[in-house]
Amino acid sequence: MELNPATAEAKGGYSTVDESWDPTGHLALHQRDLVVKTLGPCRVPSPLMPLLKDRRPTYHAVEEGDRVLLDDTISALSQRKGSIQDLPAFEPAGPRTKIYFDPSKTRVGIVTCGGLCPGLNDVVRALVLELSEWYGVRKIYGFRNGYQGFIASYGRQVVDLDRDTVARINEHGGTFLGTSRGRQDASEIVDCLERMSINMLFVVGGDGTMRGALDIGREIAARQARIAVVGIPKTIDNDVAFIDQSFGFQTAFTEAAKSIRAAHAEATASPNGIGLVRLMGRHSGFIACYGSLAIGDANIVLIPEVPFRLEGDQGLFRHIDKLLTDRGHAVIVVAEGAGQDIMNQSKASTGTDASGNAKLLDIGVFLKDRIQEHFKGTGKEINLKHIDPSYTIRSVPANPFDAVYCIRLAHNAVHAAMAGRTEMVVGRWHGRFIHVPISLAIRQRNTVDPDGDLWMSVLESTGQPRLFR
Numbered sequence: 349m350e351l352n353p354a355t356a357e358a359k360g361g362y363s364t365v366d367e368s369w370d371p372t373g374h375l376a377l378h379q380r381d382l383v384v385k386t387l388g389p390c391r392v393p394s395p396l397m398p399l400l401k402d403r404r405p406t407y408h409a410v411e412e413g414d415r416v417l418l419d420d421t422i423s424a425l426s427q428r429k430g431s432i433q434d435l436p437a438f439e440p441a442g443p444r445t446k447i448y449f450d451p452s453k454t455r456v457g458i459v460t461c462g463g464l465c466p467g468l469n470d471v472v473r474a475l476v477l478e479l480s481e482w483y484g485v486r487k488i489y490g491f492r493n494g495y496q497g498f499i500a501s502y503g504r505q506v507v508d509l510d511r512d513t514v515a516r517i518n519e520h521g522g523t524f525l526g527t528s529r530g531r532q533d534a535s536e537i538v539d540c541l542e543r544m545s546i547n548m549l550f551v552v553g554g555d556g557t558m559r560g561a562l563d564i565g566r567e568i569a570a571r572q573a574r575i576a577v578v579g580i581p582k583t584i585d586n587d588v589a590f591i592d593q594s595f596g597f598q599t600a601f602t603e604a605a606k607s608i609r610a611a612h613a614e615a616t617a618s619p620n621g622i623g624l625v626r627l628m629g630r631h632s633g634f635i636a637c638y639g640s641l642a643i644g645d646a647n648i649v650l651i652p653e654v655p656f657r658l659e660g661d662q663g664l665f666r667h668i669d670k671l672l673t674d675r676g677h678a679v680i681v682v683a684e685g686a687g688q689d690i691m692n693q694s695k696a697s698t699g700t701d702a703s704g705n706a707k708l709l710d711i712g713v714f715l716k717d718r719i720q721e722h723f724k725g726t727g728k729e730i731n732l733k734h735i736d737p738s739y740t741i742r743s744v745p746a747n748p749f750d751a752v753y754c755i756r757l758a759h760n761a762v763h764a765a766m767a768g769r770t771e772m773v774v775g776r777w778h779g780r781f782i783h784v785p786i787s788l789a790i791r792q793r794n795t796v797d798p799d800g801d802l803w804m805s806v807l808e809s810t811g812q813p814r815l816f817r
Contacts, residue, residue, distance in 0.1 A: 377418060377788075379436045384783045386766035387564075387574050390446040394766070395483055400445055410440040412605040416780045418736075435459030438590075441760035441774050441781035448768025449547055455487040456765075457546045458509065460523040461494035461553035461560070465584045466599035467746035467754040471552050473514040474758030480510060483766060489544065494528035494553075498540040506544075518751065521743040529556070532564040541575055543566075548576040548765040554583045555790055559772065562786045565771035576765040579773035579786060580757050584742055587632035589792045590784050591775035596753045597634065599747040604639030607737040608681055612645035615617055615677040618731035622678050622719065624667070624737045631681030632795040636683040637806050647671050647678045648812050650711075652685035653796045654803070656816035658718060664816045665722050672730070680715070684738070687711045710738050756781065 394400065404413055414436030419425050428435055460468050472490070479485040489505035491497030497504040501678055507513070507525065517524040541549060550647045551561040558579050565577040581588040586597040604627050611623025627636050633651025640646035648667065650656055655662045671678040691709040716734045723730045745753060760774045772783050796803055807814060 355385055356785065372501075377436050378633045379434060381788055382418065382436055382438050382785065384439050384785055385636065385770050387770055390444060390448045390767055392450050393448045395451060396446055397445065398441045399728060400443060401416060410442065410780060412440065412442060412444050413493060414440055415772050416440050416777060416782050418777075420778050432704065438777060438782035438784065439769075441764060441783055443763045444767040447766040449766055451483040451766070453486050454483075454485050454548065454766075455489070455543070455544065455546045456485055457489050457491055457541065457549045458525065458526050459491040459494060459497060459549070459551055459553075460525045460582075461551065461557040462527060462529060462582065463554070463584070464522055464527065464742045465582050466521065466596040466744055467750045468527075468582065468743070469514075469517040469520060470746050471580055471582075471595065471758050472509075472524055474755040475550055475762060476509045476514045477511060478759050478762040489546070490521055490525045493526040494526045494557075495530075495532040495537060498537040499532050500536075500540075501503035509635060521745045531556070531560055534560070534567040537564050538567045538571065538573070538575075542571075542573065544638060546575060548578065550578055550580065550761055550765065552582050555582065555588070555793075557582070558786050558790050561791070562771060565652050565786070568770075571705065574647075576768060576770040577786075578761050578765045578769065579789075580761050581773050581775060581789060584635070585629050585632045586634040587630075587699060587794045588773075588775070589787070589789060589794050590652045590777055591773075591794070592777060593753075595750055597638075597747060597750070597755060598753075599744060599750045600628070600741050601635050601638035602747055603741040604635050604737065605643040605801060607735050607741075608639055608643045608645055608679065609680075611733065611735050612643075614733040614735075615679050615731075618650075618656075618677075620672045620676065620728065620730045620733040622672075622680065622730055623681045624682070624712065624716055624719070624732060624734045626682050626710075626734070626738070626742065628738050630685040630708060631793055633683040634683050634796060634802075636686075637796060637802055640681050641809055644809060645679050646681045647675075648680045648811055649806050649810055650680070650682040650686040651796055652683055652688070654686075654798050654815065655689060657688065658690065658722075658816075660817060662813065662815075662817040665719070667812065667816065668719065669723075669726075669728070672728070682711050682715060684708055684711060686725045690714075700735045 418436040488509040490509045492504040498503040561577050561579050568575045583594045584596050584600045586594045588594050607625050611625045615621035615623035629635050631652055636649050636651050640649045658665055687750050691714050757774050771786050773789050775784050
């Protein structure tokens with residue numbers, strides 16, 4: 349994988365899709381890439397007019413006709429050609445004075461897909477309350493177990509959603525609607541939407557889910573139907589492009605930090621103690637980085653974006669030995685996608701999961717075995733504890749920050765759908781809520797930039813070398 353520099357310093361992220369970057373490291377996107385599809389002109393007065401009529405433009409209130417710039421540095425803007433109207437910019441999220449759908453005649457579907465993530469129930473609850481309490485929508489349906497819920501052969505029950513149904517679901521982890529992985533036939537899904545006279549579908553899920561949502565939107569367009577498809581991107585790894593931070597991520601690294609603290613306690617309690625914590629992060633090491641920074645006890649952080657080697661004078665084993673000699677203990681934090689190249693040298697591929705993702709080899713177990721084997725050969729006693737909190741982390745309720753973020757994402761998703769926006773996701777970019785075409789959101793992945801400020805902070809915090817050669 350070729351590493352590309354980034355301009356998103358706040359996220360420490362970069363892209364792995366070459367065509368989105370120019371030779372200077374700036375996003376090589378044009379305004380046409382950022383245009384959100386609409387179902388038609390908005391002619392219905394919004395029920396939110398009492399809240400909007402006296403609202404004044406301020407720094408914190410972006411007008412619906414304004415735009416949020418893609419670039420936020422002078423160097424990036426200087427690369428652009430043409431007038432200010434040609435600068436690539438996102439459509440701002442938020443309520444519109446005129447909407448496309450008549451709420452009294454609108455039917456809504458909500459579905460959650462893919463792996464669990466803190467905040468799923470918060471999103472569902474906020475969608476239902478905004479739709480029913482502010483827009484007056486009377487028919488809201490929850491589809492059970494992901495996209496399977498639309499397919500007749502699975503026999504999944506459809507749930508009527510209202511204020512009472514979702515009253516306390518945000519106090520629990522998981523998803524009230526259930527979930528599943530794997531693709532389903534878009535034409536069958538649209539058949540279901542048309543049978544139930546659904547006008548808008550809210551899809552909460554990750555990369556594979558959004559690809560499915562795009563297929564659904566295209567099938568709807570092929571039938572010349574008028575159904576809005578709006579996504580709320582869910583990825584615990586924080587790897588969705590063009591979104592400052594995904595919901596559930598703060599909760600995830602907060603919980604991860606607790607496991608790192610436990611590993612430190614174990615490591616310091618025994619002679620030559622080693623605490624090894626394996627965290628989520630298939631392609632992006634954000635949880636490992638933020639969790640380690642939050643607690644400050646990690647001595648080594650290994651992520652997918654930075655290759656490493658075990659042997660040699662500058663290898664991982666030599667650094668662990670030095671830590672044991674100097675400090676008497678070591679705490680290692682590793683993201684699940686790290687070191688796959690090392691393991692694949694000796695083990696066969698394990699295939700793909702139901703979503704089509706490559707199944708990863710277990711780097712936690714691999715490192716545990718190899719570290720023990722290495723030090724056994726040196727005659728040095730070690731006491732290694734391996735901790736894997738992955739499923740515990742993803743199933744907890746959202747913390748207060750993520751709970752608020754989920755509510756705001758859901759509100760903006762409802763505003764977008766009501767205004768006839770479709771084949772798009774809501775997100776936050778440079779601190780402002782925006783609309784992103786699904787085709788752009790799934791085009792690349794947000795990952796940790798090895799040359800960015802986040803990884804620099806990790807190196808400063810752990811004291812580890814820039815590379816284990």
